Amino acid sequence: QVQLVESGGGxxxxxxxxxxxxxASGRTFSIRTMGWFRQAPGKEREFVAVITWSGDxxxxxxxxKGRFTMSRDNAKNTVYLQMNSLKPEDTAVYYCRxxxxxxxxxxxxxxxQVTVSS
Numbered sequence: 001q002v003q004l005v006e007s008g009g010g011x012x013x014x015x016x017x018x019x020x021x022x023x024a025s026g027r028t029f030s031i032r033t034m035g036w037f038r039q040a041p042g043k044e045r046e047f048v049a050v051i052t053w054s055g056d057x058x059x060x061x062x063x064x065k066g067r068f069t070m071s072r073d074n075a076k077n078t079v080y081l082q083m084n085s086l087k088p089e090d091t092a093v094y095y096c097r098x099x100x101x102x103x104x105x106x107x108x109x110x111x112x113q114v115t116v117s118s
Contacts, residue, residue, distance in 0.1 A: 002026040002107045004096045009112030012086055016116070020081040022096030022109055028053075033099045034079045036070065038092035038114075045095065051079060064090075086116045 008020040024031065035050035048068065051058045055072035069082045083090065096109040 002028060002031060002098050002100075004098060004107055004109035006094065006096050006109040006112040009094060009114045011115045011117065014086060014088055014116055014118050016086050017082070017084045018086065018114060019083065020094055020096075020112060020114070022079045022081075024077045024079075024098060028077050030100045030102070030104070031098050032101045034072070035097045035099070036079075036081045037095045037097055038090075039095070039111075040089075040092040043092075048094070049081060083114070086114075088116050088118045090114060091116050 003025045005023045006020060008018060010018060012018055031053045033050050033052050036048040037045050038048050039045040047061050048064055049060045049070040051070045051072055058070050060068060067085045070079060072079045091114060093111040093113050095111045098107045
């Protein structure tokens, strides 16, 4: 089992930046990829970014390409989402997700609120 704890959300003006963190603990050796998702009020949860646990491959949603960067600190078992040039439409609860090798279902963090004011 893997536990995920997100942090770093908050209120920021449009054009500003935030960095989210997601710390993984437990059976981290079984993780294949880590991802960020977000859910705005009244909308479905959507993909934002993903990184391999080795940290060498990343992928982004078109809506955040060029503005968001996902990275990983191997020593801390932590992934980050650096969010620049934030827009009001980025306002959402951001969730961290771990995908595992084999057939185990994903693990999710508790979420962290990001609010971008215009």
